[in-house]
Amino acid sequence: MADLDQEAAAILRANDRGGYTVPTAGLYPYQWNWDSAFAALGFAEFDLDRAWRELETLAEGAWANGMWPNILYRVDDPDYFPGPTVWHAGEAIPSSGVSQPPVAATVARALYERDPALGKARLAALFPKLLAWRDWFHRDREDGAGAILVTHPWESGRDNSPDWDAAMANVQVADIGPYQRRDTGHVDQAMRPTKEDYDRYLTLVAWGREAAWETGRITAEGPFAVADPTMTFILMRSHGDLAALAKTLGENEAAARLEADLDRAIAAARSLWSDDLQAYAARDERTGAFADGITSAALLAWYAGLRDPDHEEALLATLHALFDAAPLALPSFDPRHPKFDAKRDWRGPVWAIVNWMVACGLHEAGHEAEATRLRRDTRRLIEGAGFYEYFDSRDGSGAGGPDFTWTAAIWLAWASPSKEEEWN
Numbered sequence: 001m002a003d004l005d006q007e008a009a010a011i012l013r014a015n016d017r018g019g020y021t022v023p024t025a026g027l028y029p030y031q032w033n034w035d036s037a038f039a040a041l042g043f044a045e046f047d048l049d050r051a052w053r054e055l056e057t058l059a060e061g062a063w064a065n066g067m068w069p070n071i072l073y074r075v076d077d078p079d080y081f082p083g084p085t086v087w088h089a090g091e092a093i094p095s096s097g098v099s100q101p102p103v104a105a106t107v108a109r110a111l112y113e114r115d116p117a118l119g120k121a122r123l124a125a126l127f128p129k130l131l132a133w134r135d136w137f138h139r140d141r142e143d144g145a146g147a148i149l150v151t152h153p154w155e156s157g158r159d160n161s162p163d164w165d166a167a168m169a170n171v172q173v174a175d176i177g178p179y180q181r182r183d184t185g186h187v188d189q190a191m192r193p194t195k196e197d198y199d200r201y202l203t204l205v206a207w208g209r210e211a212a213w214e215t216g217r218i219t220a221e222g223p224f225a226v227a228d229p230t231m232t233f234i235l236m237r238s239h240g241d242l243a244a245l246a247k248t249l250g251e252n253e254a255a256a257r258l259e260a261d262l263d264r265a266i267a268a269a270r271s272l273w274s275d276d277l278q279a280y281a282a283r284d285e286r287t288g289a290f291a292d293g294i295t296s297a298a299l300l301a302w303y304a305g306l307r308d309p310d311h312e313e314a315l316l317a318t319l320h321a322l323f324d325a326a327p328l329a330l331p332s333f334d335p336r337h338p339k340f341d342a343k344r345d346w347r348g349p350v351w352a353i354v355n356w357m358v359a360c361g362l363h364e365a366g367h368e369a370e371a372t373r374l375r376r377d378t379r380r381l382i383e384g385a386g387f388y389e390y391f392d393s394r395d396g397s398g399a400g401g402p403d404f405t406w407t408a409a410i411w412l413a414w415a416s417p418s419k420e421e422e423w424n
């Protein structure tokens with residue numbers, strides 16, 4: 001193993017809390033949902049048993065209604081806010097009250113295919129929970145067209161993306177009382193969401209808590225509901241992966257149901273196309289308005305498996321425009337837009353996990369040059385700055401938390417030169 005491969009594996013080991021991995025010590029001391037899915041992808045490179053364990057511990061937090069929450073609070077760590085007592089949610093394990101993009105289904109397939117003999121029984125145990133989660137999205141989070149609504153920016157995984165600005169501006173701050181943030185004690189305030197954001201994040205948590213986390217009602221009546229390309233595309237991909245796994249397990253009824261739903265998922269994904277942006281975009285369910293800037297989530301269409309002849313060329317042109325505007329790709333938000341902020345989480349920086357998903361889709365769709373560019377840039381960023389949470393797309397510096405689990409995982413699974421053959 002090359003040095004950086006060893007370093008990446010050491011980060012996963014160091015962030016391991018015994019069956020589950022924290023995203024980074026200090027800033028994020030709990031188990032996060034899509035972080036764990038990516039962690040499993042990294043562990044699979046050197047310890048497949050441990051990789052399965054990561055998904056299994058994540059699944060332990062699933063609610064009776066099928067939802068897998070975005071944070072599992074297995075311990076109470078005063079160094080993080082908001083903790084379990086703010087949410088008042090969770091069943092088997094105290095948790096948040098919102099979900100996160102279901103990358104886990106896709107990762108389960110990858111783990112299974114690496115070693116079917118090892119994976120079969122574990123997959124069989126996990127599958128019903130993955131399916132129930134997917135069914136929950138369809139029951140409690142769809143808009144009229146079938147696109148997936150997020151009821152809190154944290155649910156999307158892209159916490160402070162400009163995609164939520166307009167809808168968040170309509171949230172009246174209420175019921176929050178005084179509170180003390182902890183994130184800004186770990187990293188520079190300039191790399192984190194603002195106080196105005198936080199007041200509204202907590203207002204949404206208070207609303208959900210008062211609604212006793214009835215997730216369907218929160219979607220229908222809560223102060224925030226936005227159709228999200230991240231959720232819609234990642235769920236759409238997981239459809240195909242779950243259908244393949246269902247067949248493997250002989251779950252024919254589930255496989256048929258998933259396949260039948262695919263047409264609706266395709267139409268739903270298409271409903272997020274914005275002619276103004278020439279890209280897929282978030283749309284506020286309450287006002288019908290599209291977001292006014294291009295985010296990296298738009299480029300997940302290929303990852304979803306969407307092949308839309310009406311928009312394929314335009315989307316590729318949009319991707320190239322972002323490549324041209326950012327020395328290091330893929331910026332999470334359009335650098336040409338006035339709201340671009342090179343260091344503030346989802347308002348500009350590059351995220352290795354997004355690069356991996358977008359590149360997988362590009363690769364599968366035959367856009368090799370673009371996929372290679374993303375892989376090359378991800379490698380450069382990590383080689384130059386280390387395993388940061390995210391990176392400045394202009395100068396390549398690392399930002400957010402250091403020694404980050406998912407950045408290490410993406411290195412091991414994809415960006416490392418040791419994976420060259422597999423990806424070329």
Ligand code: GLC
Nearest residue numbers: 023028032034035157158159
């Ligand atoms: C931030 C990110 C979110 C991630 C979490 C833990 O909140 O926006 O996507 O899951 O950190 O890494």
